[in-house]
Amino acid sequence: MGFEVGRFEGGVDEELICPICSGVLEDPLQAPQCEHAFCGACIREWLSRQQTCPVDRSVVTPAHLKPVPRIMRNMLSKLHIRCENAAFGCSAVLRLDLLPAHINECEHNPKRPVPCEQGCGLIIPKDEVRSHNCVRDLRVMVLQQQQKISDLEKLTAENKQQLTDQKREIQLLKEYMRALRISNPGTRVQEQPSEQNEVLAWVSSLQPARVTRWGGMISTPDAVLQAVIKRSLIESGCPPAVVGSLIENSHERKWPPGLSTLETRQMNRRYYENYVTKRVPSKQAVVVMACDNQHMSDDMIVEPGLVMIFAHGVEDM
Structure with a gap:
């Protein structure tokens, strides 16, 4: 709704009057073709019932509306109005x-908004000061906060249940695949190509490593650093089929859920010592391969593995 014309000092140009409410334009919008201007709230309510211009009945939709020209906004801003x-x-x-x-x-x-003069600490509208009761209003606030907490706990429980269900489905799928491999040895041979044997041989050739400072983990390595690590992996005999995946997995966007954010990394630091890590030769980096870490949970490892790059804290064992 627009401002009451009677609140303004001096005359108001007719172009600044809303054709719907007959008040001075408030948050005005304009129809694109006919250029008629209306209060934003007025024209939106009008178009919710019929999508035509209130003045000339031309077709107008909410998506067609646009801000009024700057000259009209300047004319409105210079009007003088009583509080x-x-x-x-x-x-x-x-x-x-x-x-x-x-x-x-x-x-x-x-x-x-004014503070309660009786000392309860609440901020209340000025016209509600007389009817304000500290104990009653604080009780209402407590009940509202308790309801919010209850709603959040319910939402959290639902999310946990969904995560549990997803993990259960993944585990069932793994067991099903394992059963298929056992019942069909031919299929198992097809799923274990020579490339996988090359990966196992390469992993076995690497020097076991120990990470002493997990806090030095670089979650978003730059392209130059990744290129240096990639060259070292290739020189160590890493099979070409997995080099690209390992380098791609050196960035946190490809890390498993247990490492994907700073918060989850801080929560799971106690699990890091369970990783089997191999040194990337001559570099402050290790590979954490899935074949070496089958004892880890699904949210702490990815296939075929990942590269962890550190600013410091990697030692040979």
């Missing part, structure tokens, strides 16, 4: 563009 709290004693007359800031600070505003 809406004039009935409560405010005598201020100010430019329309300054009105919102004034309303927030107006001492005559009955809805201005």
